[in-house]
Amino acid sequence: MEVSGVGVSGEAPWKKMSAEELEHQYLPRQWVVRLGAEEALRTYSQIGIEATRRAQATWKSLLHVPYGDGEGERVDIYFPNKVAEGALPFFLFFHGGYWQSGSKDQSAFMVDPLAAQGVAVVIVGYDIAPKGTLDQMVDQVTRSIVFVQKRYPSNEGIYLCGHSAGAHLAAMMLLADWTKHGVTPNLKGFFLVSGVFDLEPMVYTSQNVALQLTLEDARRNSPQLKVAQAQPADPACPVLVVVGQFDSPEFHRQSWEFYQTLCQGGWKASFEKLSDVDHFEIIETLTQKDSVLTQIFLKTIFQ
Numbered sequence: 083m084e085v086s087g088v089g090v091s092g093e094a095p096w097k098k099m100s101a102e103e104l105e106h107q108y109l110p111r112q113w114v115v116r117l118g119a120e121e122a123l124r125t126y127s128q129i130g131i132e133a134t135r136r137a138q139a140t141w142k143s144l145l146h147v148p149y150g151d152g153e154g155e156r157v158d159i160y161f162p163n164k165v166a167e168g169a170l171p172f173f174l175f176f177h178g179g180y181w182q183s184g185s186k187d188q189s190a191f192m193v194d195p196l197a198a199q200g201v202a203v204v205i206v207g208y209d210i211a212p213k214g215t216l217d218q219m220v221d222q223v224t225r226s227i228v229f230v231q232k233r234y235p236s237n238e239g240i241y242l243c244g245h246s247a248g249a250h251l252a253a254m255m256l257l258a259d260w261t262k263h264g265v266t267p268n269l270k271g272f273f274l275v276s277g278v279f280d281l282e283p284m285v286y287t288s289q290n291v292a293l294q295l296t297l298e299d300a301r302r303n304s305p306q307l308k309v310a311q312a313q314p315a316d317p318a319c320p321v322l323v324v325v326g327q328f329d330s331p332e333f334h335r336q337s338w339e340f341y342q343t344l345c346q347g348g349w350k351a352s353f354e355k356l357s358d359v360d361h362f363e364i365i366e367t368l369t370q371k372d373s374v375l376t377q378i379f380l381k382t383i384f385q
């Protein structure tokens with residue numbers, strides 16, 4: 083892999099970028115080659131809305147189930163037809179949108195192909211900025227997982243998948259302290275898709291207008307800085323770091339360096355660069371049962 087991490091000077095490469103270049107590196111829509119930037123976002127939303135409509139028409143579901151008292155603290159749960167409720171693998175999805183856009187209501191991309199194979203899928207809602215702060219989102223995601231574990235104690239594994247900002251939230255769960263929640267979730271795998279793991283560069287982009295991260299907030303919420311010091315709770319739990327071929331060089335660097343840090347920290351990490359997909363297609367392909375990423379998920383869940 084040719085992506086260099088920290089340069090010979092020891093300084094992160096983004097620190098030498100102009101403000102314009104940094105902004106460009108962290109605007110995924112500008113790296114889409116098959117469509118114009120705005121059309122790429124529109125297409126992504128449409129595919130998410132359509133997949134969600136189809137999922138709700140096809141599978142038994144529990145919609146808008148509260149995992150906390152806040153209005154935004156809700157999940158949608160989709161069940162496969164067979165087997166008794168509960169004794170199933172559970173796949174939890176945390177949507178992207180830079181912690182300030184997107185919702186569970188248009189993010190059920192992977193329900194059809196996973197439910198068809200006997201996986202329960204939970205699409206998690208959380209309070210995006212400016213309503214929610216990053217610390218609150220991390221806490222909400224933690225509680226959503228605790229909720230699933232408590233409600234389905236006989237689950238056959240909980241798998242966390244996040245996209246982009248959602249991959250960041252899922253990665254923060256590698257560091258979660260479950261003791262204060264009274265239950266340790268049966269986590270069996272992490273799928274971190276086109277994520278951001280070091281939030282420091284975000285502080286210097288326009289995304290921070292809504293996020294309002296201080297440098298301290300960014301560092302406290304950067305799994306890249308934290309996982310090296312943490313012991314894997316379960317060293318056998320696989321952590322897959324995936325990035326799309328057409329993601330920006332900064333997104334490639336973020337994923338590659340996080341993967342390397344996970345390996346050094348004793349996690350069972352793997353890295354995939356998915357060919358021919360951009361930041362949005364990488365999730366859009368999850369609507370299809372034979373996509374490379376869908377197959378990786380199923381293989382991990384049923385190995």
Ligand SMILES: N[C@@H](CC(=O)c1ccccc1NC=O)C(=O)O
Pocket residue numbers: 108109110111112126178179180181184245246247248
């Ligand atoms: N404002 C971003 C949108 C974006 O990043 C995004 C949109 C949908 C799903 C994930 C995204 N990226 C990270 O969370 C852009 O212009 O590319």
